[in-house]
Amino acid sequence: MFHIKTYNAISNKGLDRFNRELYQVSADCEQPDAVVLRSQSLHDQDLPSTVKAIARAGAGVNNVPVEACTKAGVVVFNTPGANANAVKELVLAGLLLSSRDITGGMRYVQSLTEMTDADAMGKLLEKEKKRFAGNELYGRTLGVVGLGAIGSMVAEMALALGMDVVGFDPALSVEAAWKLPSQVEKMDNLQALMARSDYITLHVPAIAPTRHMINAEVLQAVKAGAVLLNFARESIVDADAVVASLDEGRLGMYVCDFPEPNLLQRPDVLAMPHIGASTAEAEENCAVMAVDQLKDFLESGNIKNSVNFPQINLPRSGGYRITFVNDNVSGVLGNVLSVFTQNNINVLDMMNKSRDDIAYNILDVEQVPSAEVIKAIGDVEHVIAIRVLN
Numbered sequence: 001m002f003h004i005k006t007y008n009a010i011s012n013k014g015l016d017r018f019n020r021e022l023y024q025v026s027a028d029c030e031q032p033d034a035v036v037l038r039s040q041s042l043h044d045q046d047l048p049s050t051v052k053a054i055a056r057a058g059a060g061v062n063n064v065p066v067e068a069c070t071k072a073g074v075v076v077f078n079t080p081g082a083n084a085n086a087v088k089e090l091v092l093a094g095l096l097l098s099s100r101d102i103t104g105g106m107r108y109v110q111s112l113t114e115m116t117d118a119d120a121m122g123k124l125l126e127k128e129k130k131r132f133a134g135n136e137l138y139g140r141t142l143g144v145v146g147l148g149a150i151g152s153m154v155a156e157m158a159l160a161l162g163m164d165v166v167g168f169d170p171a172l173s174v175e176a177a178w179k180l181p182s183q184v185e186k187m188d189n190l191q192a193l194m195a196r197s198d199y200i201t202l203h204v205p206a207i208a209p210t211r212h213m214i215n216a217e218v219l220q221a222v223k224a225g226a227v228l229l230n231f232a233r234e235s236i237v238d239a240d241a242v243v244a245s246l247d248e249g250r251l252g253m254y255v256c257d258f259p260e261p262n263l264l265q266r267p268d269v270l271a272m273p274h275i276g277a278s279t280a281e282a283e284e285n286c287a288v289m290a291v292d293q294l295k296d297f298l299e300s301g302n303i304k305n306s307v308n309f310p311q312i313n314l315p316r317s318g319g320y321r322i323t324f325v326n327d328n329v330s331g332v333l334g335n336v337l338s339v340f341t342q343n344n345i346n347v348l349d350m351m352n353k354s355r356d357d358i359a360y361n362i363l364d365v366e367q368v369p370s371a372e373v374i375k376a377i378g379d380v381e382h383v384i385a386i387r388v389l390n
């Protein structure tokens with residue numbers, strides 16, 4: 001039986017994929033084999049030593065202490081692309097809400113509660129509507145910072161709206177580059193993108209190099225009146241620098257999914273409560289992907305879409321499956337194989353993959369490994385974690 005601890009509201013479409021004869025799933029499990037979560041921060045929590053994997057039903061893993069997990073041999077998964085369409089559609093809302101005073105106009109109409117005469121109301125609205133006029137997106141330039149799953153979808157959408165699109169992503173993967181429309185013009189640096197764009201939208205992960213990447217210096221390069229949209233993370237933008245730029249009249253508007261107190265009560269800030277991925281479809285997609293990846297890892301040792309471990313998949317070749325994690329230094333696998341030789345255990349198939357400082361191994365063996373053999377493998381220098389699967 002595997003024990004799964006959940007945090008946040010994880011869609012039942014995903015959780016129902018855990019066969020209850022094999023899995024116990026609950027929010028208050030104390031010694032879980034694995035954790036499924038959304039935005040709950042694990043930074044201030046002690047992770048039980050029973051945890052072998054953490055599945056983030058979503059893209060950003062800044063709420064998970066990934067480095068500590070890697071050192072402890074804990075695999076961290078995310079669900080790349082599973083909520084990208086939801087974010088893309090909210091970016092479209094942000095573009096429209098920042099271009100036309102839709103919310104101001106709606107608030108004004110709702111305020112006319114004293115009016116009883118429809119003709120008089122119609123005349124008043126025709127007179128007042130100029131206060132809520134705006135501009136079109138067509139022909140304007142959108143700068144997309146980060147051209148991964150979300151950024152590339154946003155770029156494609158903007159092109160379909162008749163916008164020009166420029167992009168900046170120094171770490172673009174080959175796979176992501178293939179998905180990018182050819183009309184997206186590549187910018188060499190962030191300043192160049194800022195100087196060209198009427199709208200700038202951020203789609204980078206919250207990692208050390210992106211912390212405050214939008215700061216006072218970068219905002220100097222922005223076109224007067226440009227709109228900045230942040231549906232990525234709070235830490236990417238220095239909110240004080242944004243407020244200063246808005247006050248100065250340089251930045252025209254800030255649309256964000258990560259409000260901070262100093263952004264409230266400003267007409268030039270449109271703030272939302274982190275709802276980029278809050279659609280039924282995105283929540284289901286993320287939960288299904290997270291659960292499927294976790295099951296494949298717990299039951300077969302395979303790893304797909306991990307942010308700290310290598311991708312690996314070894315079809316079962318019968319016998320008994322053992323997986324182990326080790327420091328990525330030479331000689332460890334050889335020493336483990338010697339343990340099998342010494343104990344007359346035949347290896348049927350095996351795969352070894354590494355990523356940065358960590359290596360991960362799957363071995364199918366013919367004979368059931370005894371507790372002594374497992375202990376001997378665990379005692380091999382640089383072996384961090386070991387599992388025996390049925």
Ligand SMILES: NC(=O)c1ccc[n+]([C@@H]2O[C@H](COP(=O)([O-])OP(=O)(O)OC[C@H]3O[C@@H](n4cnc5c(N)ncnc54)[C@H](O)[C@@H]3O)[C@@H](O)[C@H]2O)c1
Pocket residue numbers: 058059060061080081083084087145146147148149150151168169170171172173176203204205206209210213231232233257274275276277278
């Ligand atoms: N508002 C929400 O609810 C919501 C939902 C989903 C994702 N997000 C956030 O959006 C981020 C991006 O999501 P994604 O699915 O597109 O991820 P992704 O990994 O597919 O794409 C991120 C892209 O950013 C690029 N990048 C990294 N560092 C960069 C830098 N310094 N400058 C420019 N580009 C850089 C990467 O090369 C990659 O192409 C997530 O990490 C998460 O923080 C927010």
Ligand SMILES: O=C(O)CC[C@@H](O)C(=O)O
Pocket residue numbers: 038039057058059060061083274277278
């Ligand atoms: O789970 C959520 O609601 C938000 C997820 C989002 O921020 C992400 O990084 O994927």
